[in-house]
Amino acid sequence: xxxxxxxxxxxxxxxxxxxxxxxxxxxxxxxxxxxxxxxxxxxxxxxxxxxxxxxxxxxxxxxxxxxxxxxxxxxxxxxxxxxxxxxxxxxxxxxxxxxxxxxxxxxxxxxxxxxxxxxxxxxxxxxxxxxxxxxxxxxxxxxxxxxxxxxxxxxxxxxxxxxxxxxxxxxxxxxxxxxxxxxxxxxxxxxxxxxxxxxxxxxxxxxxxxxxxxxxxxxxxxxxxxxxxxxxxxxxxxxxxxxxxxxxxxxxxxxxxxxxxxxxxxxxxxxxxxxxxxxxxxxxxxxxxxxxxxxxxxxxxxxxxxxxxxxxxxxxxxxxxxxxxxxxxxxxxxxxxxxxxxxxxxxxxxxxxxxxxxxxxxxxxxxxxxxxxxxxxxxxxxxxxxxxxxxxxxxxxxxxxxxxxxxxxxxxxxxxxxxxxxxxxxxxxxxxxxxxxxxxxxxxxxxxxxxxxxxxxxxxxxxxxxxxxxxxxxxxxxxxxxxxxxxxxxxxxxxxxxxxx
Amino acid sequence: xxxxxxxxxxxxxxxxxxxxxxxxxxxxxxxxxxxxxxxxxxxxxxxxxxxxxxxxxxxxxxxxxxxxxxxxxxxxxxxxxxxxxxxxxxxxxxxxxxxxxxxxxxxxxxxxxxxxxxxxxxxxxxxxxxxxxxxxxxxxxxxxxxxxxxxxx
Numbered sequence: 001x002x003x004x005x006x007x008x009x010x011x012x013x014x015x016x017x018x019x020x021x022x023x024x025x026x027x028x029x030x031x032x033x034x035x036x037x038x039x040x041x042x043x044x045x046x047x048x049x050x051x052x053x054x055x056x057x058x059x060x061x062x063x064x065x066x067x068x069x070x071x072x073x074x075x076x077x078x079x080x081x082x083x084x085x086x087x088x089x090x091x092x093x094x095x096x097x098x099x100x101x102x103x104x105x106x107x108x109x110x111x112x113x114x115x116x117x118x119x120x121x122x123x124x125x126x127x128x129x130x131x132x133x134x135x136x137x138x139x140x141x142x143x144x145x146x147x148x149x150x151x152x153x154x155x156x157x158x159x160x161x162x163x164x165x166x167x168x169x170x171x172x173x174x175x176x177x178x179x180x181x182x183x184x185x186x187x188x189x190x191x192x193x194x195x196x197x198x199x200x201x202x203x204x205x206x207x208x209x210x211x212x213x214x215x216x217x218x219x220x221x222x223x224x225x226x227x228x229x230x231x232x233x234x235x236x237x238x239x240x241x242x243x244x245x246x247x248x249x250x251x252x253x254x255x256x257x258x259x260x261x262x263x264x265x266x267x268x269x270x271x272x273x274x275x276x277x278x279x280x281x282x283x284x285x286x287x288x289x290x291x292x293x294x295x296x297x298x299x300x301x302x303x304x305x306x307x308x309x310x311x312x313x314x315x316x317x318x319x320x321x322x323x324x325x326x327x328x329x330x331x332x333x334x335x336x337x338x339x340x341x342x343x344x345x346x347x348x349x350x351x352x353x354x355x356x357x358x359x360x361x362x363x364x365x366x367x368x369x370x371x372x373x374x375x376x377x378x379x380x381x382x383x384x385x386x387x388x389x390x391x392x393x394x395x396x397x398x399x400x401x402x403x404x405x406x407x408x409x410x411x412x413x414x415x416x417x418x419x420x421x422x423x424x425x426x427x428x429x430x431x432x433x434x435x436x437x438x439x440x441x442x443x444x445x446x447x448x449x450x451x452x453x454x455x456x457x458x459x460x461x462x463x464x465x466x467x468x469x470x471x472x473x474x475x476x477x478x479x480x481x482x483x484x485x486x487x488x489x490x491x492x493x494x495x496x497x498x499x500x501x
Numbered sequence: 502x503x504x505x506x507x508x509x510x511x512x513x514x515x516x517x518x519x520x521x522x523x524x525x526x527x528x529x530x531x532x533x534x535x536x537x538x539x540x541x542x543x544x545x546x547x548x549x550x551x552x553x554x555x556x557x558x559x560x561x562x563x564x565x566x567x568x569x570x571x572x573x574x575x576x577x578x579x580x581x582x583x584x585x586x587x588x589x590x591x592x593x594x595x596x597x598x599x600x601x602x603x604x605x606x607x608x609x610x611x612x613x614x615x616x617x618x619x620x621x622x623x624x625x626x627x628x629x630x631x632x633x634x635x636x637x638x639x640x641x642x643x644x645x646x647x648x649x650x651x652x653x654x
Contacts (some may be wrong), residue, residue: 185527
């Protein structure tokens with residue numbers, strides 16, 4: 001009952017013309033970002049943070065959140081019409097979605113993807129609401145030792161599950177943490193690694209790093225080759241899947257929702273992995289798995305539901321624990337801190353209006369997205385016809401404006417450009433950028449909690465192992481490390497055997 | 502990937518050495534526990550460990566020239582990327598003097614004319630359109646404080 005009352009209050013906060021307008025803008029930009037290759041939700045959210053400094057935290061976060069799940073809606077459009085995923089989470093949608101489009105069923109694929117995303121978004125938000133409150137209550141028992149262990153576990157999960165190479169992900173994460181040590185240190189309040197440069201006093205801004213690593217580098221990669229895309233035409237009247245197709249997809253949507261939400265609630269698993277798992281599940285339970293890859297509608301419904309439900313799952317630990325599980329939620333965590341909010345379990349007590357308004361906005365945002373997406377897919381698809389040479393100067397300009405407006409100085413623009421070049425080469429050599437960004441945000445929190453835990457225990461290092469919750473979290477991290485080490489060794493052996501053969 | 506991985510691990514090795522050495526300038530322990538030098542020092546040690554591991558692992562990898570060729574940009578593309586970065590760097594250098602709106606006009610026009618081979622007229626047209634859009638959206642609507650430059654625009 002408490003949850004329902006709080007939710008109603010959340011709706012009361014959201015249902016103002018300005019908040020609704022922000023949700024609609026977020027949905028629109030999210031869909032557009034999902035559709036257009038070259039810019040992801042993390043970079044877009046980061047770019048918009050400086051532009052929303054004058055705003056209250058609630059409408060600003062409503063917009064950012066809408067961009068996050070809106071991108072999942074939009075990502076399928078390019079996958080289906082072009083065989084080019086607008087978002088990494090929609091890679092798997094290409095397999096059957098594009099085949100459906102080639103068979104003249106592109107509209108049905110886009111329609112079922114929107115319906116699946118809507119159902120998953122609503123059910124995922126209900127799940128978020130039900131899990132977040134008890135989890136936040138439980139997390140109130142956490143002290144600095146538990147938060148330290150939780151951050152360690154979260155970071156390791158992100159590293160193990162997120163990238164292709166564990167060692168590269170780990171190294172990327174450590175570099176992120178090292179970047180986080182620049183500026184005023186959290187222990188004595190003295191400048192560290194500043195070298196008398198006043199710009200470094202506040203540390204390296206995660207916003208410029210995100211825009212460089214995810215925005216500029218993406219543009220450089222796309223601009224490297226002259227991108228030419230010609231989408232398959234879809235008419236409005238073709239957008240509705242038949243009743244039989246919707247009926248056929250119902251279990252795929254529900255299974256995808258469950259998979260996506262659970263994977264999202266696991267730090268690091270992310271929308272991409274959840275969509276792959278959902279596809280594998282659909283293929284596994286199908287009576288005729290040979291249909292997959294040839295235009296099976298379940299192959300679109302399952303993954304598209306999963307990647308949308310995943311965004312709700314990812315919000316669970318962001319809101320309840322203050323730990324991000326993906327690049328986009330890491331940026332949102334940073335944004336929350338910039339707005340003066342303290343993400344974590346206490347937020348439900350200190351800022352209940354904000355938290356519940358955000359959750360309520362996710363219901364409204366999903367409704368806006370389905371209303372916006374179904375009739376406007378042909379319109380959004382026409383955005384793909386804009387030649388890339390006119391798009392990328394615009395993306396670069398928005399990045400520059402975003403970086404400049406952080407502190408009204410060209411310094412942040414330079415930092416962003418440097419990280420753009422670094423990000424470009426990181427992409428080229430499969431070094432994931434997300435662990436770096438997440439570690440950049442979590443690193444100072446990790447150090448602070450380490451310091452506090454040791455200070456409270458008078459320098460006793462065993463505090464992390466003697467407190468039950470902390471010990472459990474570290475044990476999970478250790479088990480994961482062992483599991484993934486074995487997996488890596490097995491894979492290496494298999495590769496060596498393959499090479500020898 | 503072999504060369505790329507070796508380069509990456511060497512860069513990380515250098516970074517770890519820098520972290521270890523620089524962390525010595527700060528106290529390792531404080532009155533209440535750890536000091537400001539503790540965290541960067543251990544980050545440096547862990548990074549050094551992983552870099553060494555990656556470096557050795559990369560040495561045993563098979564060298565795949567084709568893979569490296571596929572990953573690295575071709576000379577033409579590299580020139581294109583270099584020009585984009587150069588134009589962006591130019592943007593950052595001149596925006597305070599020329600003002601943001603005028604710099605946007607030059608930025609877009611130069612990209613379209615030099616890099617994309619659009620005609621001068623078309624490049625100027627798009628330059629004006631982008632400048633107008635930036636002015637309307639960011640300065641007029643969002644009230645973002647963008648540099649006005651010597652001309653005050």
